[in-house]
Amino acid sequence: MNFKQLEYFAAVAEEGSISGASRVLHVAQPPISRQLALLEDELGVTLFLRTNKGVALTEAGRCLYQHSRQMFQNLRTMADSVREVDAGARGQLKLGVIYSDVQIAASLLKEYHEKYPQVELYVRMGAPGDLLDDLERGELHVLLLRSQSERSYGLRERVLGEDPLELVMRAETDPAPGEEAVPIQALRDVPMCLLRSDDLWGYSRDLLEECRRAGFTPNVACHCYDTPMEMQMVQAGFGVGFLPKSIVAAHPGSPVYTKPVLEFSARSYPILVWESDPYQSGCVKRFLELTDPT
Amino acid sequence: MNFKQLEYFAAVAEEGSISGASRVLHVAQPPISRQLALLEDELGVTLFLRTNKGVALTEAGRCLYQHSRQMFQNLRTMADSVREVDAGARGQLKLGVIYSDVQIAASLLKEYHEKYPQVELYVRMGAPGDLLDDLERGELHVLLLRSQSERSYGLRERVLGEDPLELVMRAETDPAPGEEAVPIQALRDVPMCLLRSDDLWGYSRDLLEECRRAGFTPNVACHCYDTPMEMQMVQAGFGVGFLPKSIVAAHPGSPVYTKPVLEFSARSYPILVWESDPYQSGCVKRFLELTDPT
């Protein structure tokens, strides 16, 4: 069986004669006769009753004709669908986001969805390490993380903006009330809630380092595994935190506020991270294009 | 696009390598490479990412693979369905029946349906002339009629049995009470309900002719257009009827009974009638085979 044979068959069925089909198809009559015969041989079925003034479908032929129309329809939708997937207009986009940046993610995805409404979106919130594991396993396509430097994971990344890191506090835990900025010496003995210092949350480590350079060991009252947790601890009056300013600004109505550290201006960079290999779907390409400065 | 290309593509997708597919398909590796390239060119889409240890589907390739599986499934069901229609195991059978023989039709169709349960059955009850019109227009495939001779309508027909024609009466209208058979002379002046005499109901005409040969003009009190109507008239005591014996026997509990006419033994033959041309579906063939004496 062959698409060409089906095409010839359908044309003959519609024209009611082989000659008519040959005129429509711009193909000579004998090839069509032969392809029809081959099709009938293969199916073991008589599809047409030949008369001297054309051909007429048998019951089996009518059945085949209905199926062939369905088949051509499927063929067209298949090709269209594949091209759409390739162009990124259809498919799946799986994004991983750290807890603190769901709002950035939501606005990015909103813009993307307006442009490519047919793409199925999957969003997962998690800790950076878990997200990176999923990215490596191919279960996520792109991550929205934070970075304080241009460290490379063997992955491609793109900086979306920058965000100053500031101390987060309530009035009663403010180590320097009345000041615009907190001198680092004022942090001596102040209980602090910091993000767990590992290679993913380098700026906490940098702050601790800065304190030691200033001559004291900071009082880390609580190590937090993620940003919202730290926010909750600070709001509860547990101590001062150290977070990207925009994250705190995203909690209006909360009794916390931020101040920079006088001698230490760290920054957090929201970044997109994705696999660097060429194994990249059209959806991911289109999504990344949205944030491409070029 | 081509079925072969799709087949190669699917094999490569399943094997994860062109070489693997070539082993499965028993085709050398270069032709498969080329067909893949042609398919990609035609779609304008990259379907595989080639590495030195095989190939991996792109998103577009995955999409095509899903559609191709669907396509092959459709192909198989299409071929099976066409063969079933050709064999008569699937399709439509449209039967026309005269009013008096619905019971015969039902038992025929019951037997047929047990053998070919997938065939859609259409049964229509009607007057013989209407049924013949529908047969000619192709709206019915086979008719179950009555005939008293082997007259041909330019159609094929097959006699299913025979049925003596007898007088139908109630006790109070019996023209020869106490007798086993009615002498034709006893019908003189007896009111009769007969089927309309035309070329389709010849035996009514034959009875009238016989009466005239016997020297009297019969008293036809009512001309009926169909058998059930005549039965009703006889049951109502309107006169004597003249019908196939089995039709009366099919009304048990009715106060009517039958007797033969002494000098006149006509018979009614239930017949199947169908188009004589080769334009005959498998369902019709199989149905006719059920009653084929050979």
Add this chain to the structure above:
DNA sequence: TTTTGCTATACCTTCCCGGTATGGCTAATA
């Protein structure tokens, strides 16, 4: 560094497909 295994390219051969010519058949027409 060598080997192995994969894909892509080049070239050849074969076979399938389409075109032309022709015959058989039927129905309409002269």
Add this chain to the structure above:
DNA sequence: TATTAGCCATACCGGGAAGGTATAGCAAAA
């Protein structure tokens, strides 16, 4: 009745596509 016209089937030929063989390029494993 003879003829013509139109349709389908068959025979045959030529071109192009598809498959096979040989080989190169390349990367990972040995």
